[in-house]
Amino acid sequence: MARRPTRREYLLSLGVAGGAGLAGCNTTETGTPSGTDAGTATSSGPGTPTEGPTDPPEETPEPGPIDEATISGWPMFGADPARTRAAAGETGPAAPVTTRWEFRADNIIATSPAVVDNTVYVGSYDGNVYAVDAAEGTEQWRFGAGTVVQSSPAVVDGTVYVGSDDGHVYAIDAADGTQQWRFETGDAVQSSPAVVDGVVYVGSDDRHVYAIDAADGTQQWRFRTRGRVQASPAVADGTVYVGSLDQRAYALDAADGTQRWEFGTGRYVYNAPTVADGLVYISTTNRTEGTLHALDTADGTQQWRYQSYTPHGPTVAVADGTAYLGTSHDNIFALDAATGGEQWRYRPGDWLMAELSVVGDTVYAGCGDGKVRALATGDGAERWTVDTGNMIRSPPAVVDGVVYVGNYNDTLSAIAAEDA
Numbered sequence: 443m444a445r446r447p448t449r450r451e452y453l454l455s456l457g458v459a460g461g462a463g464l465a466g467c468n469t470t471e472t473g474t475p476s477g478t479d480a481g482t483a484t485s486s487g488p489g490t491p492t493e494g495p496t497d498p499p500e501e502t503p504e505p506g507p508i509d510e511a512t513i514s515g516w517p518m519f520g521a522d523p524a525r526t527r528a529a530a531g532e533t534g535p536a537a538p539v540t541t542r543w544e545f546r547a548d549n550i551i552a553t554s555p556a557v558v559d560n561t562v563y564v565g566s567y568d569g570n571v572y573a574v575d576a577a578e579g580t581e582q583w584r585f586g587a588g589t590v591v592q593s594s595p596a597v598v599d600g601t602v603y604v605g606s607d608d609g610h611v612y613a614i615d616a617a618d619g620t621q622q623w624r625f626e627t628g629d630a631v632q633s634s635p636a637v638v639d640g641v642v643y644v645g646s647d648d649r650h651v652y653a654i655d656a657a658d659g660t661q662q663w664r665f666r667t668r669g670r671v672q673a674s675p676a677v678a679d680g681t682v683y684v685g686s687l688d689q690r691a692y693a694l695d696a697a698d699g700t701q702r703w704e705f706g707t708g709r710y711v712y713n714a715p716t717v718a719d720g721l722v723y724i725s726t727t728n729r730t731e732g733t734l735h736a737l738d739t740a741d742g743t744q745q746w747r748y749q750s751y752t753p754h755g756p757t758v759a760v761a762d763g764t765a766y767l768g769t770s771h772d773n774i775f776a777l778d779a780a781t782g783g784e785q786w787r788y789r790p791g792d793w794l795m796a797e798l799s800v801v802g803d804t805v806y807a808g809c810g811d812g813k814v815r816a817l818a819t820g821d822g823a824e825r826w827t828v829d830t831g832n833m834i835r836s837p838p839a840v841v842d843g844v845v846y847v848g849n850y851n852d853t854l855s856a857i858a859a860e861d862a
Contacts, residue, residue: 685711
């Protein structure tokens, strides 16, 4: 099992461990997961007279399983291969909400859940990929992936595709967790696979982007960059968009891997591109500040850019003509997706480090202070907040009225309406 990084070590890797980065953050590495605690009776002490039987104290009932016939619809990181982080056909929970169940792994869950056919799939720093019942939170199986799993699973046609820090991409049977094949790269695979038309697209720390046959794990092509590829590829309209730590973004032909264009960002690209309405959004960082570039998908020309003082680069969700930005400090922004003009900002005064997903008229933010926040897409008004107990570093999956999210307290949480 990999050694658990301390919170300070993680923040130092982002360049935010100073006083400004920690201001307003009250989580700890051993934070207690949230939940509904049963009420406890208090005693008046020995020798206290009573006048007869009294009614037992009321207890708060533990939340039960989620009442859903079918929970499905979030198959990979970002909800779809274009990494929009938005699912137009899904629904989120209506307030009041509660944590309906929690599942504990043996180490950090920093991957975004995939939710398909009543099962939630996540990877963990403990080296396992887990399949968890979406309604009850019980483990269905686990698969040992060698070492730390920072790659978010993709689940397509009954197979789970996931990368591992052991340098492999694995294909796992979604029903029973048996290995179907594994593909070896030259270094760790932190990038999350995108699966389109029978091909798995993924990056590796060996500086390559790979296209792998989804059925048998054979290589279709590979493209070499000048730096590690930790960003997850986005795939749309026959093109693979990906960023690299060589401070460039690339557009590649999905069929054969030939380069269509490249864009020099001048900064590192850690985050997955987002593709929507003829634009690809590239988030960059130099570990002290970040910039969001909106590029034309056809030729890579810059249409606009937005400066964000966020050490790890802004994360982006795009829906209905609006780009929503989560930052590593204390703001969430809504921008006009076509022009970059600011529409609203949300600033609660806490340290956010927000990872975003959009469903319907709500932005769901998994935040560095351990809270999941639901904001109105129209004006950023806060609808509800649930504390999961520790740092969240991946976007929530929002499926059939349930929000699924992992955290640094080794916990996968299911948040739903109290009466769901």
